Amino acid sequence: MVVPYKHEPFTDFKVEENKLEFEKGLMVVQSYLNKNYDLVIGGERISTKDKIVSVNPANKQEVIGTVSKATQEHAEKAMNIADETFEVWRKSKPEMRADILFRASAIVRRRKHEFSALLVKEAGKPWNEADADTAEAIDFMEYYGRQMLSLKNGVKIESRPIEYNRFNYIPLGVGVIISPWNFAFAIMAGMTAAAVVSGNTVLLKPASTTPVVAAKFIEVLEEAGLPAGVVNYVPGSGAEVGDYLVDHPRTRFISFTGSRDVGVRIYERAAKVHEGQIWLKRVIAEMGGKDTVVVDSSADIELAAQSIVASAFGFSGQKCSACSRAVILEDVYDQVLDRAVQLTKNLSLGETISPSVYMGPVIDQAAFDKIMSYIEIGKKEGELVAGGHGDNSQGFFIEPTIFADVDENARLMKEEIFGPVVAFCKAKDFDHALKIANNTDYGLTGAVLTNNRAHIEKAREDFHVGNLYFNRGCTGAIVGYQPFGGFNMSGTDSKAGGPDYLLLHMQAKTTSEML
Numbered sequence: 001m002v003v004p005y006k007h008e009p010f011t012d013f014k015v016e017e018n019k020l021e022f023e024k025g026l027m028v029v030q031s032y033l034n035k036n037y038d039l040v041i042g043g044e045r046i047s048t049k050d051k052i053v054s055v056n057p058a059n060k061q062e063v064i065g066t067v068s069k070a071t072q073e074h075a076e077k078a079m080n081i082a083d084e085t086f087e088v089w090r091k092s093k094p095e096m097r098a099d100i101l102f103r104a105s106a107i108v109r110r111r112k113h114e115f116s117a118l119l120v121k122e123a124g125k126p127w128n129e130a131d132a133d134t135a136e137a138i139d140f141m142e143y144y145g146r147q148m149l150s151l152k153n154g155v156k157i158e159s160r161p162i163e164y165n166r167f168n169y170i171p172l173g174v175g176v177i178i179s180p181w182n183f184a185f186a187i188m189a190g191m192t193a194a195a196v197v198s199g200n201t202v203l204l205k206p207a208s209t210t211p212v213v214a215a216k217f218i219e220v221l222e223e224a225g226l227p228a229g230v231v232n233y234v235p236g237s238g239a240e241v242g243d244y245l246v247d248h249p250r251t252r253f254i255s256f257t258g259s260r261d262v263g264v265r266i267y268e269r270a271a272k273v274h275e276g277q278i279w280l281k282r283v284i285a286e287m288g289g290k291d292t293v294v295v296d297s298s299a300d301i302e303l304a305a306q307s308i309v310a311s312a313f314g315f316s317g318q319k320c321s322a323c324s325r326a327v328i329l330e331d332v333y334d335q336v337l338d339r340a341v342q343l344t345k346n347l348s349l350g351e352t353i354s355p356s357v358y359m360g361p362v363i364d365q366a367a368f369d370k371i372m373s374y375i376e377i378g379k380k381e382g383e384l385v386a387g388g389h390g391d392n393s394q395g396f397f398i399e400p401t402i403f404a405d406v407d408e409n410a411r412l413m414k415e416e417i418f419g420p421v422v423a424f425c426k427a428k429d430f431d432h433a434l435k436i437a438n439n440t441d442y443g444l445t446g447a448v449l450t451n452n453r454a455h456i457e458k459a460r461e462d463f464h465v466g467n468l469y470f471n472r473g474c475t476g477a478i479v480g481y482q483p484f485g486g487f488n489m490s491g492t493d494s495k496a497g498g499p500d501y502l503l504l505h506m507q508a509k510t511t512s513e514m515l
């Protein structure tokens, strides 16, 4: 019997011993910087001439590793192997598949600080954010393993006296896993784990800025006993390998987490039925957000300001859940804004070499340019009251930035920036605040700070987001506790880390036997 699921606790870096252990993790990572990682197809390591170079976004000179880059020929080979392996893997015992995840999770737990240290280097995460990313990867494996055990016998249905009816879930086939860089470990591992524990085989294409942590995860899966060919590691260009795999007639499903533009492209392409294709592809897409913290007149002002700042600037605002709009009732607007500005000006920015550095870099030059261009837009749409500067000489650093008095219809209030920029907007009353909050194509997360029960109930009904939080910030969902995923252009309404997530990777089969 497996013990009940409990989420992996976060590390308290105020404890000196934990700090020292994390520093040891950094030293382990330092010892393998600049190594090369090959494609892994059917267990075979394949080296290519063309490489992806993963660099530290806080220090562009530091190479984290080089990774072989898959071509369409490699993708084709991986697809054939995954297809063949599926015929065996689909019949493997769900208990065994779950056990592999539990063992993989135990291996990661033993090397927890090493994995987090790798995220500090490869994704520029602050220590606490890296620690939470690794904890979430562990949680996904633990949670999905248990979910599979509870689904393995299907669901009870009715039978008449002369028959025995059963309703079981069977896997889909070969899946393509396309993961983002911002939760480079947790989301990549969670999407992969859910697919394979459900009995599917996969091709894993990680984000090109963070392929090393994915290569390390492949090593963990191998050590945990995952047979060759179940997970095939094919980093490569989204446009070349991504499109090829999305279009492939043997692709049964695509599990994607990333931007709205790429998600929509995948969704459209996957809808086309190609020659030789005998199914309609399933797409699980988790996309962007334009997330709002609403502050009511009755709110605790200090809690509101802290919640906005933490949700806007944790990991430099590079979370799909990040607060990029603070909508505040006019009678408390000045107080909340002043306090948020004060808190923001005290945040530290730099390479995250110790737990005391609050904010690290943004991921790369393209992100830096995009965010800085939104800061220029912001200067025309509101009043710059904190931050606003960027420095990309050594790494990609942008100050935590607040714009005040932004109109509800401004671009800053509508478009996903994906960086440390938050717009403050005044609302006349609570209904107006909800109207502004809902005035977006997205519907991912939101938070309401209030001590008014009627307003909590109103928001529960009318604030149209997949994850709504009361009296806290809008980031930091925990696997199994706050299943995560949004509405509208935030995706296909899936809930990662929730009780129905594995079902998206399976199909139900009814069998009826005459007695």
Ligand SMILES: NC(=O)c1ccc[n+]([C@@H]2O[C@H](COP(=O)([O-])OP(=O)(O)OC[C@H]3O[C@@H](n4cnc5c(N)ncnc54)[C@H](O)[C@@H]3O)[C@@H](O)[C@H]2O)c1
Pocket: 178, 179, 180, 181, 182, 183, 187, 205, 206, 207, 208, 236, 237, 238, 239, 241, 242, 243, 246, 257, 258, 259, 260, 262, 263, 265, 266, 286, 287, 288, 289, 319, 320, 321, 416, 418, 444, 484, 485, 486, 490, 491
């Ligand atoms: N809803 C969620 O749960 C969630 C979680 C994390 C990130 N996100 C979103 O992800 C975005 C940031 O991540 P990103 O910059 O890695 O996103 P992205 O869309 O640029 O890339 C995501 C993945 O798609 C791949 N890709 C790019 N073009 C492709 C193509 N034509 N075909 C197939 N694959 C292709 C990339 O290589 C990468 O692996 C933000 O918009 C954020 O809100 C959403």
Ligand SMILES: N[C@@H](CCC=O)C(=O)O
Pocket: 182, 183, 318, 319, 320, 321, 474, 475, 476, 477, 478, 484
């Ligand atoms: N699940 C994370 C966000 C993932 C997207 O970037 C959160 O709840 O903050």
